[in-house]
Amino acid sequence: MVKHITSWSMVLLLLVLAACSGGEKTASTGEANKEENSKLEEQQETVAETRTVEHLYGEAEVPMNPEKIVLLSHVSWEGSLVSVGVKPHAVMAYDNEFPPHLTEELEGVTALPYADEIDPEEIVKLNPDLLIISDRYKPLYDQLAETIPTVVVEVGGDWKEDHLKVAEAAGKLEEGQKVIEEMEKEAEKIGQRIKEKVGDETFMAVAINKKDIRVFGTTNHATNSLLFDDLKLTPAENLPEDFGENISIEGLVKYNPDHILDVTYFNSGDYYDSVTEGEVWNNLEAVKNKNVHTLTTTWGFWDPIERQKGLKEIETLLVGE
Template sequence: MKNLLSMLSILLLTVIFVAGCGNNSMKSSGENDTKSTEVSQGTSDEKEDANDTITVSHLYGEAKVPKDPKKVILLSHVSWEGSLVSVGVKPFAVMAYDNEFPPHLVEELQGVTPLPYADEINPEEIVKLNPDLLIISDRYKPLYDQLSETIPTVVVEVGGDWKEDHLKVTEAVGKLEEGKKVIKDLETEAAEIGKNIKEKVGEEKFMAVAINKKDIRVYGLINHATNSLLFEDLQLTPAEGLPNDFGENISIEGLAKYNPDHIIDVTYFNSGEFYDTVTQGEVWNNLTAVKNKNVHTLSTTWGFWDPIERQKGLKEIQAILLGE
């Protein structure tokens, strides 16, 4: 009897031991499965994060920016917001003179928050707007130093080639290929318009001017969006003696050394004491273009730094010179 009880006790202990091992094995397997799932989910989240951002190289380094930003703030004294609009991105906030947007973008920027033009920007005002992308010109480096750690920021250098600026701005919002197409379409349109103008005017010479409050800006051959519009895109013949750069500011008397057949007038304010002094003065009225009534005053006068204004400028020049 004792032997039977001993055998039963041993058998019972064996069953309990095996069952315990099985539970521990199941528990260990379950923990491993859970950890595996957690690791898998973590990897998935990381991939998802990577897919939601792009890396953009810019003037001061690199920035990880949202692939599809919803609140873009753009701070620049030239109208890069037109580049955003041209690729279907409406900015959240941009700078505006006296609360007014550039004339050629008033309709396109309806509902956009205007920010005051200033050489120095209070970073706290930008933080309050809670942007998910900040695009700024190189004059705002202090702002970059203060905000780039917390707000994705792309810095664009204001240069002589509007295309480089345009492409960097469109790249920042994940629309680089669309930005390239905008340039290609503009070049095709400008080549056709320029060809038609040349057929009409031949080698007659052109010069662009803007009459400021105290002096006259004569635009040059390169390093400015206005110059590239006239002499690269449209292939017009430049007047002799134009500055071999973005331009120069001169006095009324300085006009005498230029004598173009056509003047493209891109004056922003066509009024005022100095403006009247210039346009009613002897030097101005002795120019060939003035005598032949070939002063072409444009309403698009923001500098042609963005594709929206460039296209509107092309259409206006086409209408003035070709009557189309």
């Protein structure tokens, strides 16, 4: 009888030990699974914190919502950022001054000097979480792309492509597209009002530089698309079919538009005076009929902010208040 009881005791003891052992194993497995799930969640969060942006030189893993954007370009893409509600951390400024149409919007932004070559160390010091640069700065891309998310945009003929790529890099592609759509609607209405006033009278845009005159063409430049695509004005005869050409004073004789839109940045100086006071200029129909319209928006119309201001200014000059 004692032996029988002892045998059952041994069996119960073994069962208890087995149960404890199994419980420990189950707990251990549970902890391992929990740890593995935690790691997986962390990985998923890391993936979710960035997105892939294709650009001119490949792809960049860009933060979902970059907070310190440094933008380097000789055209005013910072206006694209502003138009979608993003204030850049640093942009280039000519003589330490931002484009006139963005002075208020860029208040407090770090101003970087205009230069064809940029010291990468100066960019690193800014500690950006996103760098947007034009294709002019390929050497900078080669030096920094491995450590700073960098999106390269080609300065092309279509301002919309540039604008959308800048907006996409900032995580605002949908907003960037909406900006274009709203502007197209406004431009169509303004263009119709201008057409009602001037009919098929012809237009030419010029910029008088320090040593020559820039005559804008009909395509491949943001200014050209503003005039002839957005507003659908009639181009003067003999305008270049491309983005434009630089000519001498004498070269003006082959153009004789009804209207001249003067987008000169500096409306003064010896050369400017020699052009506007010269015989060739003053024999143009637009000049004789006092149809030279001087714009204050003269940054090239590469961004939505200036384009909108330009549309309004052109409307006021041609149609009136």
